[in-house]
Structures are given as structure tokens and as C-alpha cells.
Amino acid sequence: xxYNEEFETMPRExxxxxxxxxxxxxxxxxxxxxxxxxxxxDAAKVKPDDIKSISDMKxxxxxxxxxxxxxxxxxxxxxPMSNIVRLHTASGTSGKSIVFGYTKRDTExxxxxxxxxxxxxxxTKNDIIHNAFGYGLFTGGLGLHxxxxxxxxxxxxxxGGNDKRQLMILQDFGPTVICSTPSYALHxxxxxxxxxxxxxxxxxxxxxxxxxxxxxxxRDEIEKAFxxxxxxxxxxxxxxxxxxxxxxxxxxxxxxxxxxHFIVETIDPKTGEVLPEGSEGExxxxxxxxxxxxxxxxxxxxxxxLITEPCRxxxxxxxxxxxxxxxxxxxIIRGINVYPSQIEAILVDIEGLKxxxxxxxxxxxxxxxxxxxxxxxxxxxxxxxxxxxxxxIEKRIVKDMTDYLGLTARVKLVEPNTLQQAGTKxxxxxxx
Amino acid sequence: xxxxxISVFLENKPGTLEHATRVLKEANINIRTLSVxxxxxxxxxxxxVNDVEKANKALKDSGFRVSKTPVVAVEVxxxxxxxxxxxxxxxxxxINVEYLxxxxxxxxxxxxxxFRFDNPEKAIDVLLKNKFTVIPxxxxxxx
Numbered sequence: 001x002x003y004n005e006e007f008e009t010m011p012r013e014x015x016x017x018x019x020x021x022x023x024x025x026x027x028x029x030x031x032x033x034x035x036x037x038x039x040x041x042d043a044a045k046v047k048p049d050d051i052k053s054i055s056d057m058k059x060x061x062x063x064x065x066x067x068x069x070x071x072x073x074x075x076x077x078x079x080p081m082s083n084i085v086r087l088h089t090a091s092g093t094s095g096k097s098i099v100f101g102y103t104k105r106d107t108e109x110x111x112x113x114x115x116x117x118x119x120x121x122x123x124t125k126n127d128i129i130h131n132a133f134g135y136g137l138f139t140g141g142l143g144l145h146x147x148x149x150x151x152x153x154x155x156x157x158x159x160g161g162n163d164k165r166q167l168m169i170l171q172d173f174g175p176t177v178i179c180s181t182p183s184y185a186l187h188x189x190x191x192x193x194x195x196x197x198x199x200x201x202x203x204x205x206x207x208x209x210x211x212x213x214x215x216x217x218x219r220d221e222i223e224k225a226f227x228x229x230x231x232x233x234x235x236x237x238x239x240x241x242x243x244x245x246x247x248x249x250x251x252x253x254x255x256x257x258x259x260x261h262f263i264v265e266t267i268d269p270k271t272g273e274v275l276p277e278g279s280e281g282e283x284x285x286x287x288x289x290x291x292x293x294x295x296x297x298x299x300x301x302x303x304x305x306l307i308t309e310p311c312r313x314x315x316x317x318x319x320x321x322x323x324x325x326x327x328x329x330x331x332i333i334r335g336i337n338v339y340p341s342q343i344e345a346i347l348v349d350i351e352g353l354k355x356x357x358x359x360x361x362x363x364x365x366x367x368x369x370x371x372x373x374x375x376x377x378x379x380x381x382x383x384x385x386x387x388x389x390x391x392x393i394e395k396r397i398v399k400d401m402t403d404y405l406g407l408t409a410r411v412k413l414v415e416p417n418t419l420q421q422a423g424t425k426x427x428x429x430x431x432x
Numbered sequence: 433x434x435x436x437x438i439s440v441f442l443e444n445k446p447g448t449l450e451h452a453t454r455v456l457k458e459a460n461i462n463i464r465t466l467s468v469x470x471x472x473x474x475x476x477x478x479x480x481v482n483d484v485e486k487a488n489k490a491l492k493d494s495g496f497r498v499s500k501t502p503v504v505a506v507e508v509x510x511x512x513x514x515x516x517x518x519x520x521x522x523x524x525x526x527i528n529v530e531y532l533x534x535x536x537x538x539x540x541x542x543x544x545x546x547f548r549f550d551n552p553e554k555a556i557d558v559l560l561k562n563k564f565t566v567i568p569x570x571x572x573x574x575x
Contacts, residue, residue, distance in 0.1 A: 385498075417495045
């Protein structure tokens, strides 16, 4: 099943031609409307006119998360604020978020992409969708929501958290589809078991999961626990949000990237060189149709491989393998993207100096845990050496982690020089 | 009149207190009195010692996080109502006690109570005015 048969099953040479045409248009537009691109194209001595084919794209400079940071908040927008109808954010590499704008047409495009994704998963207007992706500044919740409405399905906008209410609604409303991070789905299954809920007997038949890396072993676990088919949904908030690529029900190996709206390249993360099709490398995305914040060669940091063999579902769009690795030190904790530098920024901000710390990420049951061990330095233990002051600092760190990063952390103050021996600031004990 | 207390940050795990006391022993430090305050994760060892500077240096050199905290030592007769007589006076003046600990002098007649007040200067003033014996640091260290 396809939502937009004409575009989703277009012959590859037609897609390629369409991509080139749309690419030339978007290059022309960003060069004249976004100062950042004018500067970066000029610096690379490339003009929109120079790009006559997809293979010419290698002449174009990359854009990175750092560029979002440098142009915070709205510097990369290509339309005036009066044309923006919605804003979303994601973590930046420092203390500040990075911001994305959507025009009315962008939100419609996004809903279309989700509609395509849901249809690829065999979902129809007769389905009830339990959407446990977070609603709010995060793109997951609202992104899924409007696409689900678009195909006429019934959406339960439950958002994340409050496990008992989730389980009650799963039993009472009889949703046939669940959308969440894979770890949250497993967590719900565990909670359900503990509360005596028969998860397998729920009406849910298909699950759409994303926002964090998950292996096929995790897929098996989820499918077994719920008795469902679990599919992978891919998206980057920087690009548009979920719905950039979806695993089809028929293929179930790799996610179709909607190539009439995005160009995906694979590069060597070290040299930036474009790799031959089918090689493992960092994915680089270019938006062809997004109005408010077009991205030209955005370095995703996600490591994957593109699959060009035809798919039995009939879609002609290239597939990307599950993303299980990053090219940078970004962590994904409970679906939230975090850079160690952001945590460091919080600690530095609190004490005005750089304490030694260690981040320990683990899984308890299905959910990620974050432990932050901070060495007590001179500054922290200076004046009074009182328990009250130390506890105040612990609480402040916990609060700032929630306020700025949306993460629940356990903070432990430890003795000086106890962390250095480990030699690393991040210990990720999770198995994906 | 203030007394310097040494506060040592200790993680709440086996062996940390032993390490601290070993360092003090090896530096030939005599502990006059002490107390340990703890939370789930960490504790603070509070010490009155015979040689503050030496103890401070020995602990710091061994990697401990140490700070010096001004406290007030008050001598009262070791009999019912001894502590209460102090509390009466300081509470009337609105002085807050953050924590306290005590020991009995060798003679057995008097108790010495170590106070951490929110306002030590004012507390000393008030106590002296009310004829309490406030023991200065140099005297207490040599007890």
C-alpha cells in the first residue's frame, strides 16, 4: 500500500531528474535568502549554477549542528517569521537548543510524509493510534499526530510518561497501533506484566518506533511482548522530524527515504568524501522542498548504509539500514539527544569551574538510566564543608539536567581523584 | 575564641573512613573529638584535632577534600540541664544551631559541647555575656 503511488513508485531515473530540478531550485533560493549559505557557498567558490547533477553535489559545503548553534535561534530561516507557523527544538551541543521553523506548507509536507509512513506500515483510517511520542518542542509527538489525522485514523495523543494511565488506555480504548521509542514500549510491557496486564491480548497489531537506536534483537523482543509487527521510523528534527524514512511492512529491512523530498548521500565521516552507493558511512541529507529551513548537505552524524536493490513493496525509493552508530559523541538517552558537552556546560555553569565528572548510562529493565558522578572539588567543598551546601549542589545539578536537557539524572558526589583512573567521561553500559 | 574544625568529605563506601584515620595516625595527629554526618551517598567527618594545620595538610596531601569550619566550644557542668542552659540563651537571641557534638572532659566534671552556629561571632558574644566558659581553639587543641 502506498499513500502517494505516483511519487513513491516513480522510476528511479524520473526520481533522479526530479531531484536535480528541485535541488537547483532550492540552491538558488537559499543562496539568495539565507546569509549563511551565501557565505558558505562563496567560501567554497561554488554557485548554484555549478550544480548540474547529483554528482556535482560534492562541490557544495556541508552544514552541521554547529551551524544551527552559530545561527541561533532563527538565523537559518529562509522566510520571514510571519510565514512561520510552528517552532520545534532539539538539543544543541552546548547549553542552548537548536531551533527549527515550519511554514504552513512545511507542516503539510510533514503530515504527508507521516501519512506515507503510516500507510507503508499498513495503517488505515480504521486504526486507533496510541501516540506515546512526547508532545511539545520535540518533533515526535506532533509530527506523528498530524500525519495520523491526515489519513483519518483516530489518534490518542497520550504523549510519554504516566505508565499506569498508558496501560489503562491501551486496555480500555483498544488502540491497534502504538507509536513510541522502542525502549518505552518495552518498559510499558514490563510495567504491564508487573501490574498483571496481559499485554499480548491488547488489540495493538503494529508498532511504529523511532527516536533512538534499536537492534533487530530489540525488535524481536517488542514483537514477542506485544504480539505485533514492529517497524522503524526515521527522522531528524533538524531536517523536518519523523517521517523522512520508514520501513515498509513488506520489506522490513531498511527504511525507504522519501527521495522526492530528500537527497541522501553517504560520506566518509573523517574525510567528508562521498562514498560509493552501498558503503557504510555517515548519512548526509538535503531537503528539496522544505520552505522555512532548507538544509543543503546536512551531516546527520548517523552511520548507516544505503540499499538500492528494488523492494518487493513496489516503492522505488532507496532504503537506509537501521542506524546503530554515530560518527560523533552524541548520546541518545530515553529518546533524547544529548552531547556530553551539554552536561559539562551545566556543571561548569553551576560552579564556575570545570569539575571532574563521569556519565554512566545503563539500562534498568527497558529504560535508560543516567548517573552523573561529580568529584567534589575545592570550590564545591570550600567554605562551610556542610552537608546542606553539598546537597544543594546535588539538587541544583538534578534540576538543571531536567530543566535544560529534559533528563532525569541521579547525581552522586564522589571523592577527588576517584574518577580519573577510569580515563573516560562517558561509560555507556547499554547493549542496543 | 573560635575553634577550627576540620571537615572531610567522604564517600559512603567501605574503607573511606579507615583511609582517613590511617592518614591521621601516620601524621601522629590526636583526635580530641569527632562526629560523622551522613546522607545516602556521602558523609562528612568532623574533627577537632591537636594540630589543625598538620592534620589539614596530611589529609589534603592524601587526596581528601578538606575544609576548615569555625565552630564554638562551650564548657558546661556535666549534669542535667547543662546543654539546655546554653540553648536557652542562644535561642532567645535567634541564633541557629546547624549541628553539635560533645565530649566529657578527662576530669569527668565538665562536658564540652562543640557548636556550629549560623552566626558564631554573635553566639560567642552572647555566651560570654551570660558567663559561659567558651574554650578558645589553642586551649582545646591541647586538652
